[in-house]
Amino acid sequence: MRSRRALLYMPGDDWKKITKALTLGVDCICMDMEDGAAANRKAEARETIARALHELDFGAAEKLARINGIGTGLEADDLTAILPNYPDGIVLPKAETPEQVAWVSEKIEAAELKNGWPVNSIRMILVVESARGILNLKELAAHPRLDALIFGAEDFAASVGATRTPDALEVLYARSALACAAAAYSLQAIDLVTVNFRDPELARRDALFGAQLGYTGKQVIHPAQVEPVQSAFTPADDAIAHARRVVETFETNQARGTGAYELDGKMIDLPLLKSAQNVLERARAAGKTG
Ligand code: COA
Ligand code: MG
Numbered sequence: 001m002r003s004r005r006a007l008l009y010m011p012g013d014d015w016k017k018i019t020k021a022l023t024l025g026v027d028c029i030c031m032d033m034e035d036g037a038a039a040n041r042k043a044e045a046r047e048t049i050a051r052a053l054h055e056l057d058f059g060a061a062e063k064l065a066r067i068n069g070i071g072t073g074l075e076a077d078d079l080t081a082i083l084p085n086y087p088d089g090i091v092l093p094k095a096e097t098p099e100q101v102a103w104v105s106e107k108i109e110a111a112e113l114k115n116g117w118p119v120n121s122i123r124m125i126l127v128v129e130s131a132r133g134i135l136n137l138k139e140l141a142a143h144p145r146l147d148a149l150i151f152g153a154e155d156f157a158a159s160v161g162a163t164r165t166p167d168a169l170e171v172l173y174a175r176s177a178l179a180c181a182a183a184a185y186s187l188q189a190i191d192l193v194t195v196n197f198r199d200p201e202l203a204r205r206d207a208l209f210g211a212q213l214g215y216t217g218k219q220v221i222h223p224a225q226v227e228p229v230q231s232a233f234t235p236a237d238d239a240i241a242h243a244r245r246v247v248e249t250f251e252t253n254q255a256r257g258t259g260a261y262e263l264d265g266k267m268i269d270l271p272l273l274k275s276a277q278n279v280l281e282r283a284r285a286a287g288k289t290g
Contacts, residue, residue: 005233012045046081053085066091083111095126129155137181153192197222207232246276
């Protein structure tokens with residue numbers, strides 16, 4: 001699966017920010033028709049994103065478009081404008097039921113068939129950001145077109161009447177539940193937005209904490225957040241070196257008939273091998289062979 005360490009949003013009607021995003025070396029570019037685009041700018045957002053997909057070279061960055069939620073009355077026109085321009089993926093916000101996911105997936109498949117593109121080549125990512133969405137994670141995460149789940153902390157807090165605080169304890173249950181559902185279905189987990197975008201070090205700290213919870217990436221809203229977030233989700237050289245040693249010594253010990261053994265004063269057994277393999281997999285996905 002491709003690396004999605006940082007997923008950068010910009011309002012879909014903002015051509016300047018879309019072209020700026022192409023210069024940042026960011027893994028995913030998500031052009032937004034939902035909350036980032038004003039209610040009276042939805043048509044401009046559709047046209048601008050369609051043009052960007054058609055005309056611009058996104059290089060290695062993933063090109064994503066976020067549609068409006070199901071039931072807004074905007075979602076069908078969003079898809080009609082975007083799909084003919086072959087985005088890499090569609091981001092569905094406020095996902096709550098498997099029927100909503102199936103509906104979007106059917107529209108995508110119709111476009112794939114109509115244009116002769118491989119079925120399932122346009123991926124889907126869900127933003128789960130409501131009490132009902134969190135309760136339904138098990139059903140939502142099972143859809144085969146999905147690559148990732150995104151946790152939306154601001155909408156979630158609003159949906160349960162919680163007050164957002166800097167340490168985000170009020171959303172910890174939902175944030176962990178999403179990481180767990182993503183892992184259960186081999187999906188990537190993309191963490192909450194750090195809204196205080198003038199403090200990039202805060203985005204780095206939030207990203208490191210998200211990574212500890214099992215997140216593989218994070219939503220970002222400003223260029224200054226890209227580097228700190230992408231480096232937080234890229235395993236450091238010493239972590240990679242340690243993971244390699246765990247894999248090597250595990251194999252030697254298994255061959256000798258030893259399941260658990262000591263490395264640098266710590267016990268190593270199967271779960272630690274799996275964690276080491278995760279580190280190496282993330283390093284590979286981030287293009288780091290080091
Ligand atoms: N993507 C790409 N470029 C961006 C950007 C983004 N999300 N946010 C800012 N930039 C660009 C600006 O255009 C500016 O470019 P320039 O130097 O070439 O002129 C540069 O980065 C510096 O921007 P700055 O002046 O610090 O910020 P701003 O006041 O222009 O914008 C926000 C602040 C919050 C309005 C803007 O970052 C934004 O729109 N973020 C995304 C919001 C969004 O999509 N929300 C919905 C999903 S949560
Ligand atoms: Mg939201």
